[in-house]
Amino acid sequence: MADTDLDLTTGESGASATIPMQCSALRKNGYVVLKGRPCKIVEMSTSKTGKHGHAKVNMVGIDIFTNKKYEDMCPSTHNMDVPHIKRNEFQLLNITDGFMSLMGDNGDVREDLRVPDSDLGKEIEQKFAASEDILVSVLSAMGEECAVAIKQMTGGK
Structure with a gap:
């Protein structure tokens, strides 16, 4: 049963x-x-x-x-x-009320990650304001996630 x-x-x-x-x-x-x-x-x-x-x-x-x-x-x-540390790359789509809209390789969009309160966060906001296409590297470990790096998107995608 x-x-x-x-x-x-x-x-x-x-x-x-x-x-x-x-x-x-x-x-x-x-x-x-x-x-x-x-x-x-x-x-x-x-x-x-x-x-x-x-x-x-x-x-x-x-x-x-x-x-x-x-x-x-x-x-x-x-x-x-x-x-266990996992690193993922996401394309930055939008920033709304301090949260980033990020799209993964599979096309799924997530909007639950804050813009970091650091120099990296300022750089993300500046590049977004300048309409640059950037990839955001997100580190996940022990139930936490944080954007740790960004890089310019190449034309290959």
Whole structure:
């Protein structure tokens, strides 16, 4: 008999937002979760094994969404979370009330992403006001999304 209480409408894959990886396997310019935030590793150093036997890895990372700096220290044999990061390119169609209308490769339009409160956001608005065709790179990780870069559209599309 089927269970009628199941809700199958969420469309979520059930995959975790992060995967565990041994601290010693992480590398500079890779990604890691520091203090609950997805970060790009900008510095790493390993201390020698001490009296109690574990080498410690000291990491400095920059939050991929807010550019805030985070530091953490972890024994090299312990696991740390590595975020699943997805990068997509969208064509900028319009800007309305601080939100961008973006079209993906498949023709789907989304209007749920804010113009960033940064120099990049100012640049996006300037190029849009000048009627330039631009592609917006959107980074997604751990349930968050943010426009991180733009580039001029080429005539090939």
